[in-house]
Amino acid sequence: AQKITQTQPGMFVQEKEAVTLDCTYDTSDPSYGLFWYKQPSSGEMIFLIYQGSYDQQNATEGRYSLNFQKARKSANLVISASQLGDSAMYFCAMGSLQGGSEKLVFGKGMKLTVNP
Amino acid sequence: DGGITQSPKYLFRKEGQNVTLSCEQNLNHDAMYWYRQDPGQGLRLIYYSQIVNDFQKGDIAEGYSVSREKKESFPLTVTSAQKNPTAFYLCASKKTTGSGNTIYFGEGSWLTVV
Numbered sequence: 001a002q003k004i005t006q007t008q009p010g011m012f013v014q015e016k017e018a019v020t021l022d023c024t025y026d027t028s029d030p031s032y033g034l035f036w037y038k039q040p041s042s043g044e045m046i047f048l049i050y051q052g053s054y055d056q057q058n059a060t061e062g063r064y065s066l067n068f069q070k071a072r073k074s075a076n077l078v079i080s081a082s083q084l085g086d087s088a089m090y091f092c093a094m095g096s097l098q099g100g101s102e103k104l105v106f107g108k109g110m111k112l113t114v115n116p
Numbered sequence: 117d118g119g120i121t122q123s124p125k126y127l128f129r130k131e132g133q134n135v136t137l138s139c140e141q142n143l144n145h146d147a148m149y150w151y152r153q154d155p156g157q158g159l160r161l162i163y164y165s166q167i168v169n170d171f172q173k174g175d176i177a178e179g180y181s182v183s184r185e186k187k188e189s190f191p192l193t194v195t196s197a198q199k200n201p202t203a204f205y206l207c208a209s210k211k212t213t214g215s216g217n218t219i220y221f222g223e224g225s226w227l228t229v230v
Contacts, residue, residue: 004158035219043204045159045221091158095219103174104149104208104219106158 002027004092004107012113013082020067021077021110023092032096034075035104036066039089048090051075082114118143122207122222128230129194129201137192137225139207148190149208149219152176159206165190194227202229 003026013019025034036048051059051066059066063083067076079086091109120141129135139148147166151159161174165184179198184190190209194201204226210219 037221043206043224043226045206045208045224047218047220050218093159103161103164104159105161106151108156108158 002029002032002094002096002105004094004105006092006107006110008110010111010113012115015084015114015116016081018078018080019082019112021079021090021092021112023075023077023107025073025075025092025094027073027094027096029096032094034066034068035093035095036064036075036077037091037093038086039091039109041088045091049077079112084114084116087112087114120207120209120220120222122205122225124225125223126226126228128228131229132196134193134195135227137194137205137207137227139190139192139222140188141190141207141209141222142188143209143211143220144187145209145211145220146187147210148184149210150174150180150182150190150192151206151208153204153206153224162192162205201227203227 005024032053034051038046049059049061049064049066051068058068063080065078089109092107093104095104123138149164150162153159160176162180163182165171171182171184181193206224207222208219
């Protein structure tokens with residue numbers, strides 16, 4: 001079974017500073033993908049970044065980067081130069097191929113607050 | 117614009133009633149998903165469908181039903197058998213061919229039992 005663990009219930013960061021959001025995972029599948037989503041108070045889930053298990057380089061998307069450490073089974077999200085609009089819930093998720101299908105398993109999320 | 121549309125945004129249901137949440141996508145995606153989110157929690161998979169006329173149970177399928185008669189549509193029915201249906205429901209879709217590895221979500225539907 002797949003499992004995503006996000007142990008930080010909440011974090012505070014000053015505007016323009018960098019912040020790292022932790023995510024560890026557990027799976028027996030050899031091929032999987034790791035995702036980060038942002039959920040503002042409006043409720044929509046906004047895709048941020050994706051990392052494939054066989055990707056040699058860490059994924060980057062603008063101010064977002066994923067610190068992928070396969071041996072440690074961690075996929076931490078790094079947000080550089082935090083902005084007030086980054087305040088939201090953040091979810092780590094993992095997708096595995098099971099018998100030809102694909103499901104996405106989510107962590108419980110963590111709340112990021114960016115202070116001016 | 118392409119995207120996923122969920123309706124209604126807010127829905128109130130009396131106990132014992134069935135309600136159906138709509139999910140439509142014009143992204144030409146093959147796979148569609150329904151997730152449930154409870155306050156302060158992550159998302160839990162209810163049902164998913166990879167192709168038309170086919171769907172599989174997720175982790176919490178009891179009390180829910182779905183259909184996939186068209187590629188664009190994946191409605192979710194919350195039946196009276198679902199004991200605690202008050203939650204936020206999110207529909208998602210994914211392209212399973214080519215290089216697509218991203219699941220996109222609709223804006224969600226809030227269901228409250230009164």
